[in-house]
Amino acid sequence: MRLGAIEGGGTKFIAGIGDENGTIIERVSFPTTTPKETMQKCVDYFKDKNIEAIGFGCFGPIDPDKSSQTYGYVTTTPKPGWANYNVIGDLKKAFPQIPIGFDTDVNGACLGEVYFGSAKGLDSAVYFTIGTGIGGGAYVEGQLLHGLLHPEMGHMKLIVRKDDHYKGKCPYHATCFEGLAAGPAIEERWGISAKELDINHPAWDLEAYYIGQALANVVLILSPKKIILGGGVMHQSHLFPMIQKYMNQFLEGYIQKKELTDSDYIVWPKLGDNAGLCGSLALAKQALEDK
Ligand code: ADP
Numbered sequence: 513m514r515l516g517a518i519e520g521g522g523t524k525f526i527a528g529i530g531d532e533n534g535t536i537i538e539r540v541s542f543p544t545t546t547p548k549e550t551m552q553k554c555v556d557y558f559k560d561k562n563i564e565a566i567g568f569g570c571f572g573p574i575d576p577d578k579s580s581q582t583y584g585y586v587t588t589t590p591k592p593g594w595a596n597y598n599v600i601g602d603l604k605k606a607f608p609q610i611p612i613g614f615d616t617d618v619n620g621a622c623l624g625e626v627y628f629g630s631a632k633g634l635d636s637a638v639y640f641t642i643g644t645g646i647g648g649g650a651y652v653e654g655q656l657l658h659g660l661l662h663p664e665m666g667h668m669k670l671i672v673r674k675d676d677h678y679k680g681k682c683p684y685h686a687t688c689f690e691g692l693a694a695g696p697a698i699e700e701r702w703g704i705s706a707k708e709l710d711i712n713h714p715a716w717d718l719e720a721y722y723i724g725q726a727l728a729n730v731v732l733i734l735s736p737k738k739i740i741l742g743g744g745v746m747h748q749s750h751l752f753p754m755i756q757k758y759m760n761q762f763l764e765g766y767i768q769k770k771e772l773t774d775s776d777y778i779v780w781p782k783l784g785d786n787a788g789l790c791g792s793l794a795l796a797k798q799a800l801e802d803k
């Protein structure tokens with residue numbers, strides 16, 4: 513089975529072909545320019561590729577509600593030209609017979625881990641990417657969670673640690689999760705790129721404090737059976753045990769589940785840096801199943 517996948521990011525788009533087992537066969541990448549031009553590139557790429565479905569995991573906020581008039585739109589992004597743009601319009605026009613799965617990039621990545629990766633067989637998981645921004649997707653009781661819009665867990669407010677005097681980077685909330693802990697916040701706070709920070713730098717303990725705090729909130733609200741952390745910053749694998757320590761510290765022993773201390777409760781995506789594109793493949797597979 514040949515499935516099309518689009519990982520739509522704010523700086524670049526990746527389009528690819530894969531199969532129902534999550535194997536990527538080929539891919540291309542191009543910079544995110546105007547929505548018209550970028551979506552046309554996707555259409556041109558999929559022409560003659562003989563695909564049975566398309567999955568599109570997109571940066572947000574988006575409208576993923578099929579009953580809404582603006583289903584398939586990017587909604588309120590500050591990215592020039594993209595706000596209130598119907599990103600699936602040209603795809604639908606070019607491929608009227610093909611089911612199209614559309615969701616946030618992180619909901620897609622979460623579904624990818626459920627279908628093909630570390631959450632295989634589970635009916636509940638949460639996925640975060642911690643990179644240029646922070647986004648979270650959730651799979652709850654066997655379904656991706658949307659609700660009113662879709663989760664925006666990267667913007668939950670966090671308690672700022674007393675010794676951290678950084679003002680926060682989010683233009684909306686200053687010291688939300690993303691404003692305190694995404695790559696650009698680390699860089700601005702310490703004056704050095706996250707990539708270049710020494711493993712013993714105090715930045716990492718503070719980073720784990722914020723991620724652990726956010727995960728404690730997520731455990732209390734969504735009660736996931738597994739938490740997957742991807743994105744550039746999570747290449748720092750030494751963070752994982754520190755994050756788990758802080759998560760449990762914030763939970764204060766209130767939730768008694770052995771899983772919370774298991775070493776495979778908080779994990780790097782099994783699909784690695786392919787998590788985004790494989791996630792879109794999962795959205796394509798789901799769209800085909802739903803047809
Ligand atoms: P994006 O979020 O734009 O899709 P990434 O997930 O690669 O891209 O995130 C980029 C951010 O991650 C940058 O802020 C960068 O400093 C940080 N980053 C990338 N690689 C590493 C690394 N090995 N260690 C720590 N931070 C990293």
Ligand code: ZN
Pocket residue numbers: 666667668682683684685686688689690691
């Ligand atoms: Zn915010």
